[in-house]
Every structure is written in structure tokens, then in C-alpha cells.
Amino acid sequence: MLKKELLKRHIFGKVAAYTYIIEFQKRGLPHAHFLIILKQGSKMYSPQAYDRIVCAELPDSHHQPYLHSLVVKHMMHGPCGAMNPKCPCMRKNIGCKDKYPKEFNESTRHSSNSYPIYKRADDKKTVKVRAHHLDNRWVVPYNPYLLSKFNCHLNVEVCSTVRAVKYIYKYIYKGHDKILYQLNKTQVDHSFDEIKSFVAARWISAPEAMWRIFAFDLNEIHPSVTLLQVHLENKHPLAFPENRPLESLLQNPTSSTTMLTEFFAMNRQDDHAKS
Ligand SMILES: [Zn+2]
Known part of the structure; x- marks a missing residue:
């Protein structure tokens, strides 16, 4: 509303x-x-x-x-x-x-x-x-x-x-809420190890659980904004398995494209993206 x-x-x-x-x-x-x-x-x-x-x-x-x-x-x-x-x-x-x-x-x-x-x-x-x-x-x-x-x-x-x-x-x-908790035995343990019993957990209250179960939005940005990794032409990072031959890597057309180059490509071709 x-x-x-x-x-x-x-x-x-x-x-x-x-x-x-x-x-x-x-x-x-x-x-x-x-x-x-x-x-x-x-x-x-x-x-x-x-x-x-x-x-x-x-x-x-x-x-x-x-x-x-x-x-x-x-x-x-x-x-x-x-x-x-x-x-x-x-x-x-x-x-x-x-x-x-x-x-x-x-x-x-x-x-x-x-x-x-x-x-x-x-x-x-x-x-x-x-x-x-x-x-x-x-x-x-x-x-x-x-x-x-x-x-x-x-x-x-x-x-x-x-x-x-x-x-x-x-x-x-800033991320989700956290809580520090400890489970107590009924009998008090005198050899209490503070480091071992340290449990940092995520805290979700009942109303938040309900909000998430119903899949209500937790945030929204309009118009949507996406972070693009910026790099110089052909200077983008490329991840590959150590034993893969370099030649096959270079022959793969996706090796030379990134989210940024595809963003430029989309802006050249697509009328909706241009506007
Ligand atoms: Zn005050």
C-alpha cells in the first residue's frame, strides 16, 4: 500500500x-x-x-x-x-x-x-x-x-x-543479523571451554521467517543496477584448468567475451537496449 x-x-x-x-x-x-x-x-x-x-x-x-x-x-x-x-x-x-x-x-x-x-x-x-x-x-x-x-x-x-x-x-x-548463543546442560559444567562452545549463528525471527517463506521482497532497486566488471580490450581475466591446452582455450569463442563486451554488443544490436 x-x-x-x-x-x-x-x-x-x-x-x-x-x-x-x-x-x-x-x-x-x-x-x-x-x-x-x-x-x-x-x-x-x-x-x-x-x-x-x-x-x-x-x-x-x-x-x-x-x-x-x-x-x-x-x-x-x-x-x-x-x-x-x-x-x-x-x-x-x-x-x-x-x-x-x-x-x-x-x-x-x-x-x-x-x-x-x-x-x-x-x-x-x-x-x-x-x-x-x-x-x-x-x-x-x-x-x-x-x-x-x-x-x-x-x-x-x-x-x-x-x-x-x-x-x-x-x-x-550489511548482511543478515547474527546471534551468539550457547546451549546449557542442566548441570553446570565447571570445565567450560569458552572457545569450543562459541557458536555464531544467523538469527531469523518468526516474522522474518514468515516473510521469507512467502517470498516477499526484501529489497528492490528501480531501475535495476548491475555492477559490470570493467577491463581494457583483451585484458580481461580468464579462468581455466591447469592442464587445458592453450590452443583449445583460444579457439573457444567465449574466451574473448565477458559481461562487459556482451553489454557493448547488446547496445550495438538491440533497439531496446539502445534506449
Ligand atoms: Zn534520544
Whole structure:
């Protein structure tokens, strides 16, 4: 349904390219990281354009009571810092890894960082979340339409530099989750060998197992991108059995072709490939 909203109904504009990955977090529930590149004409360049898509403030509880309740339920960070030093986002010496609370800002503007600085007015509005009163500085950026539609945590941001793009790609290639486990006998073995009993295993939670059994996509890149091994003409690597005569090797026509040379060949012959 989210893909339909983004890619077919074009709620943010016409999409030129996209990629997403499904990740399974510690308690096993699926979580998608989605990166969309908009077509020229739909691209956002101004803070006013960002404001049409991303909001980082508490909505008015009288005019938008439903949206307000969803922001309180799903989009408030923490509290962390001095109010809750044990919050999972807290890191030694640096504090909150997501840098909350953010600063108040009268209007949205560009920043030298990966993401714009969103409008967070000091309007004295607060909500009580996990026993603390939080204001606009604690709101995780969201899109009002998507949040209302899906009623779940759904962070929407404008990625204005390549750093944010890199972050998404990192998720695709980092590999599967792992776990370290140990099987205990009922009787405690005093000659316990830590190295022998070390078992590093792959971890698949029940929701992930279900996702894979049903063969749902775990990631997608559109348009598809394939890495080609680049080489100079006739300087490509060739693998062959040691005892094979060199002559028969050279007579074999496939010896002189690689994925790259075939890519060029296809582009010469095929009209679809040319376009
Ligand atoms: Zn935090």
C-alpha cells in the first residue's frame, strides 16, 4: 500500500528511481527504509517545498485531534538525555545518537548537514509522553497524510545530500543479523571451554521467517543496477584448468567475451537496449 501511494499515486511527485530494504529489528518486526529520487519537475529545492511534505511539529489538538493523537503515539522521540539516561538512543559521552532534543526553529531552512533543519516553533505546546512533557523539539519528522493513513511510526525526511543516500545503501549490503548463543546442560559444567562452545549463528525471527517463506521482497532497486566488471580490450581475466591446452582455450569463442563486451554488443544490436 505504501509503494502504491509513493510510486503509483505519486503523492510526493513523479518518481525517477527508488530503492528500499526491509529490515527486521530486535523484536523481529519488519521495518522498511525507502529512498525515492524524484523526477525533474517534481524535485524539491526550497524550504517551502520541504514544508509541503515534511512536518516536525505537534499539530493543533483542536483542529487536528486525530493527527495530534498519532504524533503523540508514534512520532515523539525519547524522552532521553537527563530525563531518561537509559534510553536506547543514548551513547557514552555523546548523548542521544539521534541528537534530540533538536533546536527550536522559526522556519525550515537548508543546512550543511544531510537533512534540512525543519520548522519547530517555540509555541509552548507540550504533550505528556512516557511521564515527561515534550515540545516541538522532540517531534520525529513525519508526513501528515502518510501518518494518518498508516497509523504507525513513519519517519519522512528530505535527503538533500549524498550522505543520506549512502546510509540507505549501507543497509542493503550489511548482511543478515547474527546471534551468539550457547546451549546449557542442566548441570553446570565447571570445565567450560569458552572457545569450543562459541557458536555464531544467523538469527531469523518468526516474522522474518514468515516473510521469507512467502517470498516477499526484501529489497528492490528501480531501475535495476548491475555492477559490470570493467577491463581494457583483451585484458580481461580468464579462468581455466591447469592442464587445458592453450590452443583449445583460444579457439573457444567465449574466451574473448565477458559481461562487459556482451553489454557493448547488446547496445550495438538491440533497439531496446539502445534506449
Ligand atoms: Zn534520544
